[in-house]
Amino acid sequence: MPRFGAGGISSGLNHKPVMNGVQRWENGALKNGMMSEEKVHNGGLYKRPFNEAFEETPMLVAVLTYMGYGILTLFGYLRDFLRTWKIEKCHIATERVEQKDFVPLYQDFENFYTRNLYMRIRDNWNRPVCSVPGERIDVMERFTDDYNWTFKFTGRVIKGVINMGSYNYLGFAQNTGFCADASAKSLNQYGAGMCSTRQEIGNMEKHEELEHLVARFLGVEAAMTYGMGFATNSMNIPALVGKGCLILSDELNHSSLVLGARLSGATIRIFKHNNMQSLEKLLRDAIVQGQPRTHRPWKKILIVVEGIYSMEGSIVRLPEVIALKKKYKAYLYLDEAHSIGALGPNGRGVVDYFGLDPRDVDIMMGTFTKSFGSAGGYIGGSKVLIEYLRAHSHSAAYATSMSLPVVQQIISSMKCIMGEDGTTLGQKRVEQLAENTRYFRRRLTEMGFIIYGNSDSPVVPLMLYMPAKIGAFGREMLKRNIGVVVVGFPATPIIESRARFCVSAAHTKEMLDAALREINEVGDLLQLKYSRHHFVPLLDRPFDETTYEETED
Amino acid sequence: MDVKHIKDYLSWLYYQYLLITCSYVLEPWEQSIFNTLLLTIIAMVIYSSYIFIPIHVRLAVEFFSGIFGGQHESTVALMS
Numbered sequence: 001m002p003r004f005g006a007g008g009i010s011s012g013l014n015h016k017p018v019m020n021g022v023q024r025w026e027n028g029a030l031k032n033g034m035m036s037e038e039k040v041h042n043g044g045l046y047k048r049p050f051n052e053a054f055e056e057t058p059m060l061v062a063v064l065t066y067m068g069y070g071i072l073t074l075f076g077y078l079r080d081f082l083r084t085w086k087i088e089k090c091h092i093a094t095e096r097v098e099q100k101d102f103v104p105l106y107q108d109f110e111n112f113y114t115r116n117l118y119m120r121i122r123d124n125w126n127r128p129v130c131s132v133p134g135e136r137i138d139v140m141e142r143f144t145d146d147y148n149w150t151f152k153f154t155g156r157v158i159k160g161v162i163n164m165g166s167y168n169y170l171g172f173a174q175n176t177g178f179c180a181d182a183s184a185k186s187l188n189q190y191g192a193g194m195c196s197t198r199q200e201i202g203n204m205e206k207h208e209e210l211e212h213l214v215a216r217f218l219g220v221e222a223a224m225t226y227g228m229g230f231a232t233n234s235m236n237i238p239a240l241v242g243k244g245c246l247i248l249s250d251e252l253n254h255s256s257l258v259l260g261a262r263l264s265g266a267t268i269r270i271f272k273h274n275n276m277q278s279l280e281k282l283l284r285d286a287i288v289q290g291q292p293r294t295h296r297p298w299k300k301i302l303i304v305v306e307g308i309y310s311m312e313g314s315i316v317r318l319p320e321v322i323a324l325k326k327k328y329k330a331y332l333y334l335d336e337a338h339s340i341g342a343l344g345p346n347g348r349g350v351v352d353y354f355g356l357d358p359r360d361v362d363i364m365m366g367t368f369t370k371s372f373g374s375a376g377g378y379i380g381g382s383k384v385l386i387e388y389l390r391a392h393s394h395s396a397a398y399a400t401s402m403s404l405p406v407v408q409q410i411i412s413s414m415k416c417i418m419g420e421d422g423t424t425l426g427q428k429r430v431e432q433l434a435e436n437t438r439y440f441r442r443r444l445t446e447m448g449f450i451i452y453g454n455s456d457s458p459v460v461p462l463m464l465y466m467p468a469k470i471g472a473f474g475r476e477m478l479k480r481n482i483g484v485v486v487v488g489f490p491a492t493p494i495i496e497s498r499a500r501f502c503v504s505a506a507h508t509k510e511m512l513d514a515a516l517r518e519i520n521e522v523g524d525l526l527q528l529k530y531s532r533h534h535f536v537p538l539l540d541r542p543f544d545e546t547t548y549e550e551t552e553d
Numbered sequence: 554m555d556v557k558h559i560k561d562y563l564s565w566l567y568y569q570y571l572l573i574t575c576s577y578v579l580e581p582w583e584q585s586i587f588n589t590l591l592l593t594i595i596a597m598v599i600y601s602s603y604i605f606i607p608i609h610v611r612l613a614v615e616f617f618s619g620i621f622g623g624q625h626e627s628t629v630a631l632m633s
Contacts (some may be wrong), residue, residue: 068575075583120578147580468577527569 045319047355051455052274052314057465057495058530065465065495069117072467076116091149113489121471122148124486127478130157132175135506137163137483161478162511164501165485169342169458170429171506172373172413178421179373179412186408194401198390202401210407214378217348217414219358222386225378225410226395227402229337229367230256232377235395237304237333238264239388240363245300246286248279248330250316252309257335261304267291273312276320279303283328301330307339307350307366311492311500313453313461315343318350322360333363341371342458347417347430353456371417374409376402433458433505436512440503443516448529452498460501461487462519462528469526470497476525480518 082088092115093106123144131138139158142151166173174180186206196202207225214223226232237260241247245266249257252273261268269286272278283301290297303325305316318334325332336349344352349366351358358364364380379389390396417426437458444451450463464470467488474486477499488497503512523529571577574591576584 064573068573071575071587072578075579075587078583466572466575468572468575471578472572525565525568526572 045323048353050315050317052453054312054314054452055450055463055531055533057463058532061465061530062495065467065497068467069494072117072120076112079116080112091146117467118488119148121467121474123151124471124474127483128153133163133166133168133173134175135163135168135171135504135508135511136160137166139478139483158478158481161481161483162507162515163483163504164515165483166504167338167370167502168373168504168506169338169371169433169502170347170373170413170417170426171504172371172409172416173506174373179409179416182412183405183408187405190404192403192405194403196401197399198396198401204401204404204407206404206407206411207401210402210411211378213411213414215380217418218364218380219348219351220364220380221383223378223380224386224389224393224396225368225376225402225407227376227399227406228395229369229375229377231395231399232365232367232379233257233335234260234263235399236363236365236379236389236393237261237302239393240264240333241266241300241302244291244296244298245302246298247302247304248282248286249304250274250306250309252312253304253306254310254335254337257304257306257333266302267298273309274314274317276317276324279321280324280328283324283330287328301328302333303330304333305335307334307336307343308457308459309453310338310459311461311487311498313451313457313459313500315339315353315454315457316350318354318356318361322356326360331362332360333365334361336364336366337377338370338459340366341417341430342433343456345430347371347426368406368410372410372413374406374413376406376410429505433503436503436505436507439509440501440512440516443512444519445531447516447520447523448531449519449523450531458503460503461498462501463530464497464499464526464528465495465530467497469528470499472526473499473522473528476522477518480522482515482518 079088083090083092092111095102095104095106099105123142128140128142129137130140139161141154141156141158143154144151172179190204190206194202194204198207210225211223214225215221226235233254233256237247237257241264243265245264247261247264247266247268249261249268249270250273251270269282271282283303286298286301289295303321305318305321307318308315316334321332324330334350339353340349341347343350346352349364351361351364358380359382362381363385365377366380367377368374369376379386412421413426415421415426416423417430419427434456437456437460441451441455441460444460444462452461452463453459464473464486470486470488474484477484484499484501486497486499492498501515507515574587576587579587
């Protein structure tokens with residue numbers, strides 16, 4: 001019985017970088033054969049090496065991180081005490097005295113984290129940018145004289161900050177070039193707003209053109225587009241499933257999927273991140289047990305996964321998910337928000353990356369917000385599905401239709417990726433992104449940082465762990481003219497704070513080198529090089545002993 | 554030159570201390586409270602260990618020598 005290991009096909013493992021005297025396999029398994037099992041051929045499901053590793057948090061770092069949060073929490077209580085006793089001025093919203101016995105409007109304790117921890121390093125977020133969010137951005141300088149409660153502009157602009165944070169994977173966030181020209185032309189022709197929904201007067205020829213193009217791009221029968229990526233998820237899942245249905249959702253799914261699943265009223269069960277044993281166990285239990293109490297069979301079972309997980313940088317094990325879905329006759333909802341355009345030899349997302357048939361995925365969802373440098377989302381699938389959604393989805397019936405300059409930007413960039421504009425520019429960008437990703441990830445790993453995720457994923461999380469380092473990293477990087485995104489709780493588990501880089505095809509090698517040099521310097525300054533090259537492939541994370549058998553069909 | 558090196562090293566060490574204890578994000582008055590508390594605790598630990606450890610060590614030595622040492626061969630022989 002072939003086991004689905006985490007390691008991938010062994011042909012891709014000849015590359016052995018040597019650092020600090022520790023020889024290490026590229027897939028993260030230690031050389032001493034401790035995890036040699038992981039190099040088992042994955043039952044022929046994978047056509048390419050699948051190198052995904054999550055290094056364990058060092059024990060000392062975990063202890064110090066908890067200690068840091070402990071200290072901050074104690075000081076938070078002290079400050080809250082001073083605020084309630086009016087010893088210090090209270091900047092936050094409080095209940096009015098006249099409404100003292102009413103149901104409280106401002107939950108006191110729920111905002112404890114925001115008030116006492118987030119507020120101290122708030123200057124790292126919401127920085128106003130005053131240029132096109134391309135590979136370099138201009139940031140407005142601001143300062144605070146009351147410890148981040150208010151900000152004032154100095155009037156100066158920090159120019160030419162290297163942007164390592166935007167989801168501009170293919171570099172289509174531009175204010176010049178053919179996409180911008182086409183959008184400007186479209187603006188002249190149609191104006192900006194549609195002032196109606198798709199079902200009424202807002203259905204334009206460009207929308208139809210876009211939907212046909214998206215369907216062709218994805219290789220599905222039909223597609224439907226929406227004006228907002230988040231709403232695509234949160235409004236369409238309720239249209240697809242309802243009471244008596246079961247949603248199997250990855251634990252790290254995006255908030256929009258979580259919201260959609262909750263709105264649908266279906267039962268939700270969570271499986272461990274990218275863990276196929278966990279998913280299979282849930283599927284099997286769902287089929288054997290049926291609905292709780294009545295034991296009627298579930299009406300529908302919908303598996304919800306993402307292509308690239310935006311906080312972990314991991315890629316879904318799609319071949320295995322599809323095998324499971326076929327074996328247990330479930331439906332599959334694939335959110336390609338980050339992966340569309342950014343993965344695969346032709347830039348067509350995670351399905352293209354694994355060389356699978358798009359028809360095996362029942363619902364292909366994605367956004368235009370990232371790789372295409374525009375806004376909105378789409379759903380692709382069979383004609384029946386799309387016709388159904390057109391009639392039933394809230395975001396089809398109630399949302400205003402997409403602005404046409406935005407639509408034009410998507411059409412131009414998508415045609416460019418497909419090579420239909422007669423150039424190889426799009427293809428080059430896709431290849432450039434893959435190259436940049438590998439280079440950036442390899443260099444960061446060599447420097448000794450803990451980097452999460454798949455070696456092909458353009459989302460690169462660099463682990464910071466300690467709360468003070470979140471603030472320090474963002475500030476030190478901006479000081480060195482690099483714009484980064486730092487992430488902490490609640491977007492990540494409390495001890496796994498991280499900085500998240502998004503590699504773009506627009507980054508030149510010089511820019512990446514400059515960024516890497518500064519990251520290296522800041523890494524030394526802040527002591528961020530935690531890696532001991534001891535990797536735990538995801539499947540080795542403790543979980544119960546259910547085995548995974550290969551499908552018969 | 555060497556003095557400068559040591560000074561740099563000390564300031565780097567202080568920076569690491571700030572980061573690990575999260576004093577980096579505290580306001581100056583909070584920082585001084587935190588440092589004062591930490592110093593007090595450390596000073597008390599050192600002082601009390603200076604006072605009490607020698608006494609305890611001496612008592613322990615006396616106790617154990619009472620069990621294992623101080624017995625003459627003749628008494629052992631008498632017992633058996």
